Amino acid sequence: MSASKLILSVCLLACFLKRSLSKDQQQITVKTGDNVTLQCLDPRGGDIKLLQWRRQDLKDEGYVYYYKGRPRIKDYQHSSFQDRVELVDPEMKNGNVSVTLKNVIINDTGTYECYVASGDRTELISNITLTVRVSGDAGGDKDGNVGLKVGLSVVALIVGVGVLLVL
Numbered sequence: 001m002s003a004s005k006l007i008l009s010v011c012l013l014a015c016f017l018k019r020s021l022s023k024d025q026q027q028i029t030v031k032t033g034d035n036v037t038l039q040c041l042d043p044r045g046g047d048i049k050l051l052q053w054r055r056q057d058l059k060d061e062g063y064v065y066y067y068k069g070r071p072r073i074k075d076y077q078h079s080s081f082q083d084r085v086e087l088v089d090p091e092m093k094n095g096n097v098s099v100t101l102k103n104v105i106i107n108d109t110g111t112y113e114c115y116v117a118s119g120d121r122t123e124l125i126s127n128i129t130l131t132v133r134v135s136g137d138a139g140g141d142k143d144g145n146v147g148l149k150v151g152l153s154v155v156a157l158i159v160g161v162g163v164l165l166v167l
């Protein structure tokens with residue numbers, strides 16, 4: 001009993017440390033139909049030469065958002081993101097290259113990486129794990145199960161922590 005409690009504590013602590021050490025790592029959960037802002041602030045400030053928002057699993061198929069010199073988005077943008085992604089600050093002042101993804105669908109679930117070239121170096125600035133769950137109740141269809149599974153594992157984690165606190 002106490003051994004398992006110790007192991008659980010160590011696991012939770014490890015997760016917590018891992019999360020807090022990588023400061024540009026974000027986790028966001030939204031509902032279908034929401035508009036979500038994906039935050040990315042380049043600490044080097046302005047003069048953005050190149051901006052690439054990528055989704056990890058679509059690597060070779062196009063970008064979530066692409067900017068180089070002037071926006072030529074459609075040439076490089078993945079079709080599922082066309083007309084749905086906008087810069088929060090169109091002037092990208094102070095390295096603010098956050099984007100809003102509108103009207104999210106279940107398939108938007110994934111890992112979003114923000115790469116910025118400023119000066120002569122391209123760097124990963126933000127790495128965001130976005131989870132989209134079905135809005136409203138039940139869902140029931142195939143897509144809904146993804147959100148349900150994520151939801152259940154969150155519940156399991158909360159229950160686990162609760163049990164730990166009671167022991």
Ligand SMILES: *[C@@H]1O[C@H](CO)[C@@H](O)[C@H](O)[C@H]1NC(C)=O
Nearest residue numbers: 032033034035036101102103
């Ligand atoms: C998302 O943004 C669009 C316009 O940009 C707006 O019409 C819509 O109501 C917003 N949706 C939500 C859920 O806020």
Ligand SMILES: *[C@@H]1O[C@H](CO)[C@@H](O)[C@H](O)[C@H]1NC(C)=O
Nearest residue numbers: 039040041088089096097098
């Ligand atoms: C980026 O710009 C938007 C719009 O001006 C603002 O609401 C947001 O707070 C800015 N983000 C940061 C991190 O400065």
Ligand SMILES: *[C@@H]1O[C@H](CO)[C@@H](O)[C@H](O)[C@H]1NC(C)=O
Nearest residue numbers: 057080105106107108109143
């Ligand atoms: C969601 O993704 C799956 C697999 O990638 C695809 O088969 C399906 O058509 C997509 N659904 C929508 C609504 O884009």
Ligand SMILES: *[C@@H]1O[C@H](CO)[C@@H](O)[C@H](O)[C@H]1NC(C)=O
Nearest residue numbers: 025056111113124127128129
């Ligand atoms: C971004 O985060 C995901 C999930 O934590 C990880 O799998 C991925 O390797 C990260 N991307 C980069 C470029 O470090």
